[in-house]
Amino acid sequence: RKEVEQDPGPFNVPEGATVAFNCTYSNSASQSFFWYRQDCRKEPKLLMSVYSSGNEDGRFTAQLNRASQYISLLIRDSKLSDSATYLCVVNQVAGTYKYIFGTGTRLKVLA
Amino acid sequence: GAGVSQSPSNKVTEKGKDVELRCDPISGHTALYWYRQSLGQGLEFLIYFQGNSAPDKSGLPSDRFSAERTGGSVSTLTIQRTQQEDSAVYLCASSLVGTGSETQYFGPGTRLLVL
Numbered sequence: 416r417k418e419v420e421q422d423p424g425p426f427n428v429p430e431g432a433t434v435a436f437n438c439t440y441s442n443s444a445s446q447s448f449f450w451y452r453q454d455c456r457k458e459p460k461l462l463m464s465v466y467s468s469g470n471e472d473g474r475f476t477a478q479l480n481r482a483s484q485y486i487s488l489l490i491r492d493s494k495l496s497d498s499a500t501y502l503c504v505v506n507q508v509a510g511t512y513k514y515i516f517g518t519g520t521r522l523k524v525l526a
Numbered sequence: 527g528a529g530v531s532q533s534p535s536n537k538v539t540e541k542g543k544d545v546e547l548r549c550d551p552i553s554g555h556t557a558l559y560w561y562r563q564s565l566g567q568g569l570e571f572l573i574y575f576q577g578n579s580a581p582d583k584s585g586l587p588s589d590r591f592s593a594e595r596t597g598g599s600v601s602t603l604t605i606q607r608t609q610q611e612d613s614a615v616y617l618c619a620s621s622l623v624g625t626g627s628e629t630q631y632f633g634p635g636t637r638l639l640v641l
Contacts, residue, residue, distance in 0.1 A: 447628055458617060458632035459569070502568070512557050512623050513582055514630070518568030 416441050419505050421517040429525050432493050436520045438503030439485045447506035448479055448486050452499045453519065459502055462488075493524045528552065530633035532618050538639045539608055547603040547636045551620030558601050559619045559630060560593055569617065575601065576623065608640045 420439045428434045440448075448465035463470065465477040465486050476489040486505075490497055503517035531550045539545050551558050560572040571585040575595040586592070590608075595601040605612055615637050619630040 449628075458634055459630075460632070461629045464628075506628075511582070512576060512621065512628060513571065513574050514559075515571060516561070516569035 418442060418507065418515045419503055419517040421501075421503050421520045423518060423520060425521040425523050427523045427525055428493055430493055430495060432524075433489065433491045434493060434522065435487055435489045436501055436503075436522075437485050437487050438505075438517055438520075439483075440503075440505045440515075441484070442505070442507060443481075443484060445505045445507065447514075448477075449504040449514075450475075450477060450486075450488050451502040451504055451516070453502055454499045459516075462501070490522075493522075495524050495526060498522055498524045530618055530620055530631050532616075532633035532636050534636060535634065536637045536639075538641065540641050541610060542607055544604065544606045545608055545638065547605075547616050547618075547638070549601045549603070549618030549620075549633060551599065551601070551618070552622075552631055553599075555620035555622050555631075556598070557621045557623045558595055559621075560601070560603050561617045561619065562614045563617060563635075564614045572603070572616075605638075608638075610640050613638055613640045 450462040451459040452462045453459040465479050469478040474491045478487045500519040500521045502519045507515045533548045556577045558575045561569040573593045574582040590606045593603045615635040617635045619632045621630045
């Protein structure tokens with residue numbers, strides 16, 4: 416089993432739609448979780464951290480389910496500019512700052 | 527302020543040659559990471575430096591790969607006797623750990639093509 420798994424997509428959604436991505440991780444001791452966004456031929460950039468109680472940033476909501484070892488990202492009212500690859504990132508070993516990136520989920524928002 | 531910079535932005539080399547890739551992290555950032563991303567693939571962890579601790583080299587794919595970080599700042603990733611499968615984008619990131627913020631800031635990457 417991969418350490419961090421994501422559905423590669425692509426998810427093709429119309430503008431204004433709500434879309435959700437999941438990411439599963441294998442190490443139950445993982446403590447830090449993030450979503451990064453990567454545009455085509457660009458470097459990844461932090462979208463948001465994922466907190467145990469769940470957190471929201473505008474149209475984006477992130478949630479963590481430790482029991483099932485997955486995190487999710489919900490995007491409401493999708494914009495064309497949301498088209499990108501979304502990378503799930505997990506701290507592999509508790510107490511260190513080594514992170515494992517998922518292969519990403521590609522989102523295309525269609526006009 | 528200045529972000530993470532990497533040089534060169536593109537590198538074309540012949541199989542068997544050595545290459546050096548450079549990363550200038552954000553000033554004051556204690557952690558520095560190297561990743562590799564092949565076309566259409568995810569980021570593959572290579573190596574991680576944190577302060578004065580011994581680097582975590584667990585992601586280096588072979589002994590042809592090595593990295594140094596001098597003075598806790600600039601880092602160089604060296605690939606010896608390059609192979610075609612080394613062709614990828616090499617990304618460097620830095621972060622300021624121990625402050626509650628673990629955000630990694632990435633450089634634009636070096637695109638390496640081995641012919």
